Amino acid sequence: MDNRYDNQVLEEMKPVFDEQGFTARQDGSFQNEKKAYRVSYDASRQMYVLQAAEVTDGTVGDFAEVSAWLFDDSQTEKDAHSVGIDFAATVREQLGVRVKRAAGAAVDLPTAEKNGALTVSGFTKKVLDIYPQFKEDYKSHVAVYGNFLYLDFFGKTLVPQMRTVLTENNKKSVKKLIELVSGAYMQGDRETANVAVALLTAASFEHPDCAAALTEALTEQTVLKSAYEAFIPMFARNKALRTALLAE
Numbered sequence: 001m002d003n004r005y006d007n008q009v010l011e012e013m014k015p016v017f018d019e020q021g022f023t024a025r026q027d028g029s030f031q032n033e034k035k036a037y038r039v040s041y042d043a044s045r046q047m048y049v050l051q052a053a054e055v056t057d058g059t060v061g062d063f064a065e066v067s068a069w070l071f072d073d074s075q076t077e078k079d080a081h082s083v084g085i086d087f088a089a090t091v092r093e094q095l096g097v098r099v100k101r102a103a104g105a106a107v108d109l110p111t112a113e114k115n116g117a118l119t120v121s122g123f124t125k126k127v128l129d130i131y132p133q134f135k136e137d138y139k140s141h142v143a144v145y146g147n148f149l150y151l152d153f154f155g156k157t158l159v160p161q162m163r164t165v166l167t168e169n170n171k172k173s174v175k176k177l178i179e180l181v182s183g184a185y186m187q188g189d190r191e192t193a194n195v196a197v198a199l200l201t202a203a204s205f206e207h208p209d210c211a212a213a214l215t216e217a218l219t220e221q222t223v224l225k226s227a228y229e230a231f232i233p234m235f236a237r238n239k240a241l242r243t244a245l246l247a248e
Contacts, residue, residue, distance in 0.1 A: 004041050005080030009048060012084025013039070016091050029053075029060075036060045037091060046072040047240060048080075050087045052094065066090055068240040085147045092145075107139040110148070117189040120150050123196075127154075130180055131161055151244040154199060159245055162203035166210040166217075178217050185224050200228045201235040202245035 013030075022030040022037070029038035036053045048071050051063040067090040069083045112122035128135050134157045141153050165173045184196035204211040218225035235241060 005077050005083075006039070006041070008077055008080035009039055009084040009087065012081055013037075013088045013091065016088050016095075016097070020091075020095055020097065029063075031055060031060065035095065036063070038063060039087065041071070042068075046070060048083045048087075050090060052091075066094065070238060070240055082149075085145070086149055086152070089145050089149060089152075107142045109135060109138065118184060118187045118192050119189055120192050120195060121148075123184045123188060123192050124148070124150065124153075126180060126183070127158055130176060131158070134158070134161075150195065151198075151241070154195070155202070155245040158199060159202045162199065163207060163210050166203060166207075166213040169213045174213065174217050178221065182221050182224050185227065197224075197227050197231045198235065198241060198245060200224075201231050202242075205232075205235060205242070205246065 017030050017037075021032045022035075023032070025031055025036075027038070028040075029036050031037075032055070034055055036055055038051050040049050040051070041047075042049050045068075047068045049065055050067040052066045053063040054061045067087055069086060071079065071083060109128060110121045110124040112125045113119055124138070128138060137157050138148075138153065141156075142148055145152075162177060165177050181196045181200060185193045188196065200214060204214045214228075215225070218228065
């Protein structure tokens with residue numbers, strides 16, 4: 001990909017690097033006394049890759065991949081910021097540090113836009129309206145990461161909930177779930193529609209009972225069903241997406 005957004009990715013990572021005493025090196029990596037990180041774009045895989053290495057007595061060890069994010073020509077500058085936020089969260093997790101927030105700072109729940117297509121924020125509001133037990137998880141997530149990493153959040157909350165619903169196969173509960181996801185797919189913007197399909201795939205991936213219940217539930221949702229079935233092999237090949245959504 002010719003048009004990359006390296007600066008936007010690194011912009012989101014700069015705060016944690018500054019906090020933890022990392023300095024930029026000539027080879028493009030960032031290093032402190034204990035760790036080194038570098039970000040690169042793998043054109044063959046169409047992914048941004050975050051690699052890390054241990055530093056011992058000033059000597060940098062071998063770099064190994066610790067996170068990756070699919071980023072093809074359809075992605076935008078906004079998506080690049082999301083990559084940086086995710087990579088920064090990975091660095092913080094590895095270093096055992098949390099986002100610094102003002103004492104008592106409140107985290108607002110997501111809101112829905114009144115006009116236009118349904119966004120991820122609007123979809124998240126619907127999720128929390130239907131499954132209010134995840135409202136505190138949402139607040140904790142944003143408090144820890146300083147932003148909303150929706151794939152990570154849904155992987156830890158909604159995907160396991162979807163599996164429970166599909167496994168129990170209560171018709172009323174399944175219907176409510178399908179209406180939620182179908183609404184995101186049919187009324188959502190491109191990002192939200194993609195999330196809807198990915199969630200269905202993650203919930204049924206390598207779970208035959210869930211897949212069977214989902215196939216039955218999507219009988220009348222022919223467009224969504226076709227998108228879901230077409231996405232299954234892509235999901236199986238996408239390690240980064242599986243890592244994000246199969247977090248339980």
